[in-house]
Amino acid sequence: MSLSLQSISLFQFKNYDFEHYSFSNRIVGICGRNGAGKTNLLDAIHYLCFTKSYFHRSDASNVRHGQQGFRIEGHLTLNGKAEKAVCILRETGKKEFTLNDEPYSRFSKHIGHYPCVVIAPDDVELIIGGSEERRKFVDTLLSQLDPAYLQALIHYNKILQQRNSFLRSLNEGFGRDLSVLDILDEQLVKEGRIVFATRAAFLRTFLPLAAQRYSEISQQEEPVDLVYDSELHQADLASLLRITRQKDMVVQRTSAGIHRDDLVFQLGAQTFKSIASQGQRKSLLFALKLAEMDILKKEKGFSPLLLLDDVFEKLDEERITNLLASVCSDQDTQIFITDTNCKRLEGSLHSIGQPVQIIAL
Known part of the structure; x- marks a missing residue:
């Protein structure tokens, strides 16, 4: 039994006009300069799991500047079965979410279907906030x-x-x-x-x-x-x-x-x-x-999907190694991890001895 994201398409979502990404490995590294869209890609994955953003309360704030509305489409495999999840924010401000082309009457019914855990820099507020x-x-x-x-x-x-x-x-x-x-x-x-x-x-x-x-x-x-x-x-x-x-x-x-x-x-x-x-x-x-x-x-x-956003910027090398060793040892967990430094990301992920896909933005 497992959960994995095979591909995702983004249309007018944050800094993306239109992009499509396919994910071939269990561990996916996403690297690029600040503002390239690394965190935005993780947030799009979060939308597929929770029908909303992890970082913003307003859906409208996630629309590409100068545009109206966005569309996120994900193709996933859940326990061997192919599924399609789509989130659309219409020009009118109305949001729609479908699973295998069937619309939800209440978005809350989708919560838990694709379990997901996020670790992001501002999460330290969980401890000190x-x-x-x-x-x-x-x-x-x-x-x-x-x-x-x-x-x-x-x-x-x-x-x-x-x-x-x-x-x-x-x-x-x-x-x-x-x-x-x-x-x-x-x-x-x-x-x-x-x-x-x-x-x-x-x-x-x-x-x-x-x-x-x-x-x-x-x-x-x-x-x-x-x-x-x-x-x-x-x-x-x-x-x-x-x-x-x-x-x-x-x-x-x-x-x-x-x-x-x-x-x-x-x-x-x-x-x-x-x-x-x-x-x-x-x-x-x-x-x-x-x-x-x-x-x-x-x-x-x-295992839930695991989204790790810019953890390298907040942790020393020993803690990064311990964290990656802990989460990557579970062969059932699909992991998406971002970093501004492509060499550092590749080095850290390859050191754990697991197949890795690197996406450079």
Whole structure:
């Protein structure tokens, strides 16, 4: 059982007018100067897996300058079966996604069909940034594994927006019919309980795996502790919403719930990001991403696609060697890796003793 991308065609996508690439090997190196389109090519692959960009929230920002709309077509093999995925952004701004020429009624139904893991320079925000980055990481992983989780999360976020909008309306003189708040709370609790229970059960397995991966990467005895932090460990969501209702009406937003969950990283007795070196931060980032790959492969029965963007610029040679040795040893994983230095990329990839395809942009 395996997943591989055979070819991809780009039309009016970012800096591409029209290009077609075929991929003949499991390990694909993409090299070229800054601005040549290396990251854009990886992002197009991400579109085939998630129906959206990894780097930009707006689809319109991915249209070639001066044009309207784009088209991405990928030909993949999934467990021996040839498939075609197409993402189109129309001139009207409407986005369409088809699998084997069948359109999806909801894009969320495609998530998890082609599992994918990305490691990019800005991902260090997962370690040093705010809680939103860590929730997004967990949600992206779980959404590829559990369609019910993804739907509960979508519904929760929609209801949360409605509740926050209603709280704002109270202060704008649109009446104080709190029965509406009762209904929204009931709906929020229903979806929030599903999200929390799924996260809690999943992270009991995932976080120890990530800690183990960190030890393997760092090659040192460092007491790293990874903890799932949620208010719902202390009280159920219905109780929390009752307790914070008066506060919520004053601040005009929902101040308790699973949208405030976080992953807490500690090194010894101190917060990881406050004392960890650059090398330790990078090691933890890769530990989380490699654990993500481990889980996806275990649950799906085949390896996800792995997209490595400019990791050479952020890592020393020893860490690069360790990372490539780790990910390239899995004969089931198709890897796309970018670098500005073609010689460095070729040298690093050929040193692992695996067949490599180099695409120079």
